[in-house]
Amino acid sequence: MLNPLTHLIAPRAGRRRTDTGPRTRRGRRSGGAIAALASVALVAACGTSSTSAGGSTSMATNSADSPTTSTASAAQESGSADDRTSISTRVRQSSTGASPADILAANADTSQAAQAADDSDNAGVYDASAQSTTTITASGDSVDVAGGAADDVAVDSADGTTITITASGTYVVTGGLDNGRVIVAADDADVHLILAGASITSADGPAIDIQDAGSAVLVLAEGTTNTLADGSSYADTGEDAATAALYSSDTLTITGAGSLDVTGSYNDGISSKNGLVITGGTTITVDAVDDGLRGKDYLLVSGGTLTITAGGDGLKSDEDNDETKGFVALGAATVSVVSGDDGVSAATDMTVDGTTLSITAGGGQSSADVSAEQGPGQGAMPNGGEPDQGADPARTPSQGPAPAQGDPGQGAQEQSQDETTPSPKGINAGVAYAQDSGDVTIDAADEGLQGAFITVSGGSMSIASGEDGLNASSGDSTIEGYENADSESDDGSVLTISGGQVQVDYASSDGIDSNGSARVTGGEVVVGGAAGAMDGSVDANGETALVGVSSSTAVAEGDTISVTGTDGTNWELTSTVSADAVTVLGLTEGVEYTVTTTSGGSATATASSLSAGTGAGPGDGDSIAGPGGAPDGRVGAGSAGDRAAG
Numbered sequence: 001m002l003n004p005l006t007h008l009i010a011p012r013a014g015r016r017r018t019d020t021g022p023r024t025r026r027g028r029r030s031g032g033a034i035a036a037l038a039s040v041a042l043v044a045a046c047g048t049s050s051t052s053a054g055g056s057t058s059m060a061t062n063s064a065d066s067p068t069t070s071t072a073s074a075a076q077e078s079g080s081a082d083d084r085t086s087i088s089t090r091v092r093q094s095s096t097g098a099s100p101a102d103i104l105a106a107n108a109d110t111s112q113a114a115q116a117a118d119d120s121d122n123a124g125v126y127d128a129s130a131q132s133t134t135t136i137t138a139s140g141d142s143v144d145v146a147g148g149a150a151d152d153v154a155v156d157s158a159d160g161t162t163i164t165i166t167a168s169g170t171y172v173v174t175g176g177l178d179n180g181r182v183i184v185a186a187d188d189a190d191v192h193l194i195l196a197g198a199s200i201t202s203a204d205g206p207a208i209d210i211q212d213a214g215s216a217v218l219v220l221a222e223g224t225t226n227t228l229a230d231g232s233s234y235a236d237t238g239e240d241a242a243t244a245a246l247y248s249s250d251t252l253t254i255t256g257a258g259s260l261d262v263t264g265s266y267n268d269g270i271s272s273k274n275g276l277v278i279t280g281g282t283t284i285t286v287d288a289v290d291d292g293l294r295g296k297d298y299l300l301v302s303g304g305t306l307t308i309t310a311g312g313d314g315l316k317s318d319e320d321n322d323e324t325k326g327f328v329a330l331g332a333a334t335v336s337v338v339s340g341d342d343g344v345s346a347a348t349d350m351t352v353d354g355t356t357l358s359i360t361a362g363g364g365q366s367s368a369d370v371s372a373e374q375g376p377g378q379g380a381m382p383n384g385g386e387p388d389q390g391a392d393p394a395r396t397p398s399q400g401p402a403p404a405q406g407d408p409g410q411g412a413q414e415q416s417q418d419e420t421t422p423s424p425k426g427i428n429a430g431v432a433y434a435q436d437s438g439d440v441t442i443d444a445a446d447e448g449l450q451g452a453f454i455t456v457s458g459g460s461m462s463i464a465s466g467e468d469g470l471n472a473s474s475g476d477s478t479i480e481g482y483e484n485a486d487s488e489s490d491d492g493s494v495l496t497i498s499g500g501q502v503q504v505d506y507a508s509s510d511g512i513d514s515n516g517s518a519r520v521t522g523g524e525v526v527v528g529g530a531a532g533a534m535d536g537s538v539d540a541n542g543e544t545a546l547v548g549v550s551s552s553t554a555v556a557e558g559d560t561i562s563v564t565g566t567d568g569t570n571w572e573l574t575s576t577v578s579a580d581a582v583t584v585l586g587l588t589e590g591v592e593y594t595v596t597t598t599s600g601g602s603a604t605a606t607a608s609s610l611s612a613g614t615g616a617g618p619g620d621g622d623s624i625a626g627p628g629g630a631p632d633g634r635v636g637a638g639s640a641g642d643r644a645a646g
Contacts, residue, residue, distance in 0.1 A: 368466020
């Protein structure tokens, strides 16, 4: 299993940032896997894709550094410059079907952060008697400092109790501060800060503020419980001031075998202005009014148990001015996220390797407003309402009514709405998402997982979404060669599923949606959703390899779904989907399959290429997907030779 802390290399030469025009991601992942899509037949989408709806917050959500977004067409019509990030052809090729190792190897070098913590740090053990160890014992508003570097610790009690560390060394903090903070101001110094039963509460600032350090490591001592809490308002709100209960201006590594509870009442829970690394056997609980964990340059979690409750994004990396940064990498950790906005927001890439990840974003699917998701002629609304004949089916409900067609201000209006209206996604990756192992569970009010290049080659993924389940979309970027793409055409994005177990339960729009190409060539893939949803179980604007069967066999959560084929295929899974119909993908064309569910019985059909916008509805019986999708969301039966692009 890949350890993201040890398998990253230095950035490749030749990367550059253009000074004018769209920001271009160049030279990344030149050694990554390139999918061969040339042999796949082009299938034009017959449903409306969700570029507008799904791309509103794709990159650096809530970031003060995020670029102003606009659609390419709007920029051209108005004559204004398009300052969205441009993803190069090389990045597109190397991101298609790429593994977590491929993606991480092309990003920023994190080896220094990996090496900052040694084995004893990771185990949370230390030698209190060592000459280099300094012990800081707090009690209420009093502080006792003892040990070798006691002279490098200043205590100021003029306004609360401020402990300032000014030199290299190992510092053990124990006891409680009722109103105080620990500051590290040690230029180019290696500082190990060990929390051993520490409780620090600050009335008007961060509990721990690492202002300057060459290397900063926070160790949670084995078997100890530690708490940090900040004030709801900060005395210092300057440009370079702290913005989290645990804040670092430099790369911060958190490790050990103890526990840490963080309350972020002002903004974020734990935040680093550079990289943030969590490793070892830590148990970390964060409750923050905005983002839970934020590493601006990168966020790596290779171990431990994390429980995050956040009013904003749960896990976040938002550096969008450097193509090698802005990524989130999760390893062998257990992570639970409840967020008001995105569960995970990565300006560039997200990788999952052996992670147990659970996300509830925006209250989950049950909180989604699907009343405006249905386009004209699409049949019954998922919530029983009547479709709006004048509505734009690609717009999310929260965006409000679409401007009249031909309105020259449409682009600007949509831009303003997109920048201010939350659309909580489970996972929001600006460039690539890659998973080769682990267990991912997503319950999101908006899209379940969005990224320009989505690759699942192993592990399991269960998605319940208010909108698209899996949405491959260029989002707030443009992909080189596809700058003029609109909601009906290929935007260059690519979705690839070659292995693993994937289940999607979507409330509206599409189960699996690609605004570009879509390839499901393996794995155990089940899509179920409300009949009459806007487009259907699958939808793609570009080249497709989507072979499967679709029928009205009902399924309930907890059912056993079994799939058997005349070619010897025989697999079953426990359903996380509750729906009137199911579509099974990753099958072999021309082979007869029987799909059985505990609630709905069984249906037998011959696997064929599924057209965009397909998905079975009530009364379809044992039909397989036919040409496109009927206006009421149902599909007809037909042979592969009879099908044409919709």
